[in-house]
Structures are given as C-alpha cells and as structure tokens.
Amino acid sequence: MALKRTNTGFNTRYTPAGDEFLFVEFDEAMSLEANLEIQEIAVRVLGEDTEGIIDICPANVSYLVRYDPDVVTFDALVQRLKKVERSVKAEGLEPFKTRVIDVPVLFNDPWTYEVLMKFRDRVQDPSKTDIEYLADVNGFGTVEDLIEAVTSAPSMATMTGFVPGILWSFQLVAFERQIQAPKYLRPRTETPERAFAVGGAYPVVYPSPSAGGYPMLGRAAAPIYDPAQRLKDFADDPAFVRTGDVLNFRSIDRAEYDRIQDEVAAGTFSYLQRPITFEPGVFFESPEPYCHHLREVLYRD
Amino acid sequence: MNDVHQIKTGIPGTFYRKPSPSEPNFIEEGASVAVGATIGLVEIMKSFHPVTADRNGVLDRFLVEHESQVAPGQDIAEIRLVN
Amino acid sequence: MIEVIEPGFATTVQDEGRPGHYRQGMAPSGAMDLASYRLGNALVGNDPGAASLELTFTGPRLRFTQAATVAVTGGDMPTFVNGREAKAWMEIDVSAGDELSFGFLRSGVRAYIAVSGGIDVPAVLGSRSTHALVGIGGFEGRKLTAGDILPTGTVRNQASSLRKLLPEHIPAFSGKVELRYVPGLFSYRLSTRGIDQFNGRTWTVTPNADRTGIRMTSTEGPLEFVDGERPFGAGSDPSNVVDAGYPVGAIQIPSGTEPIVLSRDAVTAGGYFTVGAVISADLDRLGQCPTNGTVRFVPVSIEQAAAARQASAKYLSAAIAALSH
Numbered sequence: 001m002a003l004k005r006t007n008t009g010f011n012t013r014y015t016p017a018g019d020e021f022l023f024v025e026f027d028e029a030m031s032l033e034a035n036l037e038i039q040e041i042a043v044r045v046l047g048e049d050t051e052g053i054i055d056i057c058p059a060n061v062s063y064l065v066r067y068d069p070d071v072v073t074f075d076a077l078v079q080r081l082k083k084v085e086r087s088v089k090a091e092g093l094e095p096f097k098t099r100v101i102d103v104p105v106l107f108n109d110p111w112t113y114e115v116l117m118k119f120r121d122r123v124q125d126p127s128k129t130d131i132e133y134l135a136d137v138n139g140f141g142t143v144e145d146l147i148e149a150v151t152s153a154p155s156m157a158t159m160t161g162f163v164p165g166i167l168w169s170f171q172l173v174a175f176e177r178q179i180q181a182p183k184y185l186r187p188r189t190e191t192p193e194r195a196f197a198v199g200g201a202y203p204v205v206y207p208s209p210s211a212g213g214y215p216m217l218g219r220a221a222a223p224i225y226d227p228a229q230r231l232k233d234f235a236d237d238p239a240f241v242r243t244g245d246v247l248n249f250r251s252i253d254r255a256e257y258d259r260i261q262d263e264v265a266a267g268t269f270s271y272l273q274r275p276i277t278f279e280p281g282v283f284f285e286s287p288e289p290y291c292h293h294l295r296e297v298l299y300r301d
Numbered sequence: 302m303n304d305v306h307q308i309k310t311g312i313p314g315t316f317y318r319k320p321s322p323s324e325p326n327f328i329e330e331g332a333s334v335a336v337g338a339t340i341g342l343v344e345i346m347k348s349f350h351p352v353t354a355d356r357n358g359v360l361d362r363f364l365v366e367h368e369s370q371v372a373p374g375q376d377i378a379e380i381r382l383v384n
Numbered sequence: 385m386i387e388v389i390e391p392g393f394a395t396t397v398q399d400e401g402r403p404g405h406y407r408q409g410m411a412p413s414g415a416m417d418l419a420s421y422r423l424g425n426a427l428v429g430n431d432p433g434a435a436s437l438e439l440t441f442t443g444p445r446l447r448f449t450q451a452a453t454v455a456v457t458g459g460d461m462p463t464f465v466n467g468r469e470a471k472a473w474m475e476i477d478v479s480a481g482d483e484l485s486f487g488f489l490r491s492g493v494r495a496y497i498a499v500s501g502g503i504d505v506p507a508v509l510g511s512r513s514t515h516a517l518v519g520i521g522g523f524e525g526r527k528l529t530a531g532d533i534l535p536t537g538t539v540r541n542q543a544s545s546l547r548k549l550l551p552e553h554i555p556a557f558s559g560k561v562e563l564r565y566v567p568g569l570f571s572y573r574l575s576t577r578g579i580d581q582f583n584g585r586t587w588t589v590t591p592n593a594d595r596t597g598i599r600m601t602s603t604e605g606p607l608e609f610v611d612g613e614r615p616f617g618a619g620s621d622p623s624n625v626v627d628a629g630y631p632v633g634a635i636q637i638p639s640g641t642e643p644i645v646l647s648r649d650a651v652t653a654g655g656y657f658t659v660g661a662v663i664s665a666d667l668d669r670l671g672q673c674p675t676n677g678t679v680r681f682v683p684v685s686i687e688q689a690a691a692a693r694q695a696s697a698k699y700l701s702a703a704i705a706a707l708s709h
Contacts, residue, residue: 015568015569015571016566016568016660016661016686016689017566017568017569017631017634017658017660017661018565018566018631018632018633018634018660018661018662018663018664018689019566019663019664019665019686019689019690019693020631020632020633020664021629021631021632021661023568023569023628023629023631025570025628027615027626028615028618028625028626029615029616029617029618029626030615030616030617030618030626054403054404054406055403055404055405055406055407056407057406057407057629057652057653058407059626059627059628059629059653060617060626060627060628061617061626061628062626062628062629063629064406064628064629064631066403066406066631069664069690069693070693073690074686159627159653160407160408160409160653161406161407161408161409161629161651161652161653162409162651162652162653162654163409163517163518163651163652164405164408164409164410164518165408165409166409168627175616178616182619182620183619183624183655199619199655200617200618200619200624200626200627200655201616201617202617202627208518227519227520237408239408239409
C-alpha cells in the first residue's frame with residue numbers, strides 16, 4: 001500500500017547552488033516522509049534520464065544535483081526534477097526493498113571516553129561525559145535508560161556524505177520519542193574511527209578518524225568503511241551502509257566487542273543482515289509493532 | 302666585514318617569537334645564531350612552522366613583531382654576518 | 385623519474401579531479417586553479433588531464449633523473465634550473481640531473497609544474513588527484529615528502545621549439561579578490577539586512593585556508609539572521625540547519641561570523657547553513673586568494689554565472705590556440 005504524505009504546506013524550494021549544482025529542499029524540519037520521497041526521486045532520476053547529471057546526492061530533507069551546465073541548463077533541469085517530484089507525490093510512497101542490519105556498539109567505551117575528556121572545554125556541561133549529558137537533557141534517569149532508548153528501535157540511514165563512508169540515520173520512532181543531541185559548542189579536532197555518536201536527531205558512526213561535533217556515546221565494533229575492501233561485506237563498495245538501510249544498533253559487552261575485533265582482524269567478520277521490504281504505509285500507521293517485526297526478521301534463526 | 306642578511310619566511314601566517322605563551326623567546330636581539338637555529342614560528346592552518354637562520358652571525362634585530370601577520374618572502378629578522 | 389629533495393609547504397599531485405562520487409562523500413579534488421593547471425599541460429604538449437604538481441606557498445626542490453620538458457604556471461613564484469632563473473608560462477627543457485627550485489611567492493597562492501608525460505601515479509576512481517583528507521590518489525594519498533620518487537609518463541614527440549603563453553593571456557593574481565556567487569541554498573536564513581551585511585563587507589582571508597576551505601573574517605559583528613523557532617532536527621544555533629549537502633564553492637557561515645568557502649577537497653555535507661556558492665568561473669580565483677588578502681562577495685544571477693563560465697572557457701581555448709613557438 002502506498003503512503004501519501006500529508007500536505008505540510010511547505011513548497012519545495014529549487015535554488016541554484018552555484019552554477020554546477022542545484023539544491024532542492026523538501027522541508028526545513030526533519031521528516032522521514034520527505035526523506036523517503038527524496039530517496040525515491042534519486043532512484044527514479046538515476047534510472048530514467050541522467051543527461052547532464054553528474055551526481056545526485058540525497059540528504060535528510062533536501063538533495064543536491066551536480067550537473068554539467070554545458071549540457072543542461074538550470075531551468076530545464078528544474079522542470080525535469082519537478083516532474084519527478086509531482087509523480088512521486090501523486091503515486092505515494094510504495095514499499096521498497098532494502099536491508100535490516102545488526103550494528104553492535106560498545107557503549108561507554110574507553111577509546112571515545114579518552115578523546116571526549118580532552119574536549120570538555122568545548123561542551124555545554126564540562127562536568128558530565130557526552131552520554132551523561134545526553135541522558136540528562138533528554139530526561140532519562142540514567143545512562144542505561146538512554147542506551148535502552150537508542151537501541152530499542154532501529155534507525156534508517158537517511159543520508160550519506162561529509163566524508164566517504166559516513167551515514168546519518170534517523171530513529172524509527174514517533175516524534176516525541178526522538179532523542180535530541182546538542183552538538184559541541186566548538187567541534188572536536190579528534191574523533192576515533194567507528195565512534196558512535198548522535199547529533200541533533202541523527203545517530204551516526206564515524207567511518208574514519210576525523211574532526212567532529214556530535215556527542216560520542218560509544219564505539220561500533222566493526223568497520224562501516226573499508227577502503228581496502230578486505231571484508232566480504234565491502235566487496236562491491238568501500239562504504240557499507242546505503243541510504244534506506246535499516247540499522248539496529250545493539251548494545252554489546254567488552255567480550256563481544258573483542259571477539260568481533262578478532263574476526264575483523266582475521267578477515268572473517270560479516271554483518272548480520274536480512275533483506276526486507278520496507279512498507280512506509282504500515283510503518284507510519286503503527287511504528288512500534290512494525291519495528292518489532294523488523295527486529296524479529298533480523299534476529300530469527 | 303660587517304654584512305647584513307635578512308632571514309625571510311616562505312609561508313604566510315602569524316609570526317611568533319616564542320614556542321608558547323608561557324615560554325621565553327627563542328632568541329633575543331643581539332644574541333648570536335648559527336645556521337639551522339629556530340628564531341620564531343609561523344602559524345598557518347593551526348600548525349607551526351619554524352623560521353630558521355640560514356647564516357651564522359649575530360641577530361641584530363627583528364623586522365616584524367610577535368603575533369603579527371607575515372607574507373611569503375617577507376623579511377623576519379636581520380643578521381649581522383660574522384666570518 | 386623525479387626525485388623530491390625538498391617537498392615545499394604542501395605539494396600534491398593534481399589533475400582535473402574525480403567527479404561522480406559526491407554522493408558517497410567523496411569531494412572531486414583536482415587542481416585548485418584549473419586554468420593554470422590546464423595551460424601547463426598545453427605548454428608541455430601533454431594530453432588534457434595529465435597529472436601535474438600543485439605547489440602551495442613554497443615550491444619543492446626536484447631533481448630530474450632524465451631529460452624532460454616542464455612548465456611552471458599559476459601564482460608568481462621565481463623558478464630556477466640549477467640555480468639559474470627560468471621563466472614561468474613557457475616550456476623549460478631540463479636535462480638528466482638538473483635541479484628545479486623556487487623562490488618566494490610573489491602573487492597568488494599556488495603554482496603548477498607540468499611535466500612532459502605527466503606524473504604517472506596510479507589513478508584512483510578515475511583520477512590521479514590527491515585527496516589528502518581521505519588519503520587517496522596522488523602519491524600515496526598524501527602531500528610530497530623528501531625522498532619521494534615520482535614516476536613520469538611516456539613522452540610523445542616533442543615540439544622542436546619552445547612554446548610560450550602570450551603575455552596578454554597571463555593571468556594576474558591580486559590581493560583584492562572579487563568572488564561572484566549565486567545566492568540560493570539556505571540564504572533565506574539571513575534577514576535582508578544580514579544579506580546586505582554579507583555583500584557589503586570586505587572580508588580578510590585568514591591563515592585558515594587550504595584545499596578543503598578558505599576561512600574569512602571581518603572586524604564587524606555577526607550577520608543578522610531571521611528570527612523564529614528552529615525547525616525540528618536543525619539544532620539550536622541560528623546558523624544550524626537539518627544536515628544537507630555542501631556543493632563545491634559553498635559559502636557556509638557558522639554562527640554568522642566567519643564565512644568559509646568550501647573548496648575542491650571539502651566535506652560534501654554538514655549542518656551549517658550556506659548562503660550560496662561561488663560560481664565555477666571564479667573557483668580558480670578562490671584557489672589563489674592570498675592569506676591576509678581581501679575578498680568581496682558579489683551576487684550574480686544564474687544567467688550571469690553561465691556567461692562568466694563561457695567567457696572563461698573562451699579565454700582558455702584562445703590562450704591555448706595562441707601558444708606561440
């Protein structure tokens with residue numbers, strides 16, 4: 001069943017972004033419906049008529065098109081993209097094939113702790129660690145309650161970009177259950193590879209060491225980016241996660257973290273993942289049972 | 302013989318006479334310098350690059366002030382050469 | 385082959401860049417001043433797209449293990465062969481054992497060394513450009529260091545006389561730069577007054593400038609934003625937006641204070657608002673904005689941007705067609 005997005009009254013903005021890029025903004029606020037429409041548009045544009053289009057880059061509630069202005073004009077491209085937008089909106093969001101993936105995370109790990117303690121002068125409350133602060137501002141009694149909230153419902157990858165391999169994801173829970181994470185007042189100059197962090201409403205895993213401004217909660221046990229393409233999950237693409245993937249962040253203990261690290265070192269690690277058909281209509285009607293179902297599919301024997 | 306020679310910087314940025322705010326200057330005017338000695342730092346892109354003497358002599362005077370902006374090829378200090 | 389005796393401040397292998405992977409977070413890289421890079425290749429008779437060396441602020445000292453033809457283009461940097469001054473913007477013949485070195489930069493930021501046959505490092509995703517932030521392409525994914533040995537490609541038949549650029553085609557790099565940009569993206573985050581402030585100010589280029597971005601500053605206060613409640617997911621600062629893509633040349637202004645123009649090695653997305661993007665015809669000039677120089681941003685329409693792009697292409701083809709012997 002197709003899902004028709006409720007009219008938010010927001011008129012999609014098509015604006016130039018210099019003369020080699022075009023920017024399309026579907027909403028100013030985060031909206032999973034808008035994101036799914038953008039993902040669908042990206043798929044259709046790439047499948048139909050790519051003349052003059054160098055790249056199409058879906059983001060959370062907007063997308064960028066890199067085009068060759070010597071081949072197609074801004075105005076002509078806008079007309080083409082508006083046509084695709086109209087048809088996607090008229091047809092509604094159809095179920096689409098994707099994957100549900102188990103992402104093991106060691107929360108409160110020693111490595112992100114060591115780094116975050118170096119940057120207490122750049123956060124809102126230097127007396128707390130990042131995870132303590134997020135638990136606090138989101139009204140959780142304890143850090144464990146926050147971890148439970150982050151891991152009790154899966155997240156959908158809504159955007160890639162920034163640096164190769166990174167993803168933004170958005171938790172598949174009702175609006176009022178979304179976690180809000182204020183970013184650092186001034187960005188860190190260091191983030192360990194595989195740090196698990198939340199910025200705004202977006203859980204992310206940093207693919208490689210970099211600067212960063214998202215509060216860090218833990219560390220993923222396995223890589224999400226493998227430029228050498230050594231592990232089998234990376235055979236086709238050095239970036240593992242694609243937009244539309246459903247990620248189930250799972251809290252693990254140190255023993256399991258070490259076991260996974262050994263498997264990664266030996267080259268034998270692969271992600272637990274299952275193919276699914278994501279049904280927007282079913283999800284938006286009753287998110288909780290649908291997420292429960294997705295997790296059952298992932299963890300059944 | 303009393304030739305003078307200018308030490309220049311190749312890179313632009315902020316010039317510092319000391320390694321950190323709490324430490325003394327690398328060198329004071331009137332002191333002798335040897336080839337390779339650091340006389341200051343230029344900061345660009347949050348990294349620090351030494352300005353070094355390329356002649357032996359006495360550092361007569363600095364031509365730029367501590368924490369001033371410098372351009373490529375700018376004279377930083379003057380050395381009186383000694384043979 | 386070319387032996388690197390001294391590397392210079394930040395010397396990298398660059399070519400036309402690596403388009404088509406923006407979606408995965410891969411910036412295109414490529415020469416910061418494409419026109420100077422392209423003219424270098426034309427001068428030494430290379431095919432377009434051959435890889436060259438891009439020098440930043442200071443040049444390297446290089447020793448050639450075999451005879452080659454080179455050309456130095458871009459920012460004005462005195463060039464020496466075995467200590468004797470040679471001219472920029474024309475072919476220079478070097479023999480086996482010759483040393484190429486450079487004096488202090490006189491204008492611009494970056495110069496290019498084109499070498500007959502090109503710098504023959506392996507192509508990564510279709511390009512030899514170094515993307516140092518990610519650690520791919522070029523020579524081992526990084527800027528050059530002393531002791532590196534650069535392979536060069538096969539040299540085709542060389543012209544018998546030396547090519548040089550006509551004087552009227554040599555670009556001048558000023559310390560006062562005008563960058564044209566097309567307003568758009570999240571420009572609506574600024575009030576009308578905020579936009580006027582942005583366009584009206586003279587910005588100073590800070591030392592925080594490299595291939596990822598060029599930060600500018602002014603002595604005046606933050607730009608004025610529009611008031612109102614922040615959208616869900618955008619963050620609390622008025623300069624934050626729901627994370628979105630950053631085009632090449634995007635002008636982001638964290639907290640409305642210091643504009644950062646994102647360049648060819650920049651991150652491709654993030655959560656700061658962008659007021660527009662510098663037009664393609666002025667990206668080369670961005671790459672030559674000197675530290676402590678000044679910048680004014682001039683808003684133009686998409687039609688004006690297209691005309692400027694055509695004018696740049698016309699200049700380049702005319703300059704290449706007129707290379708004299």
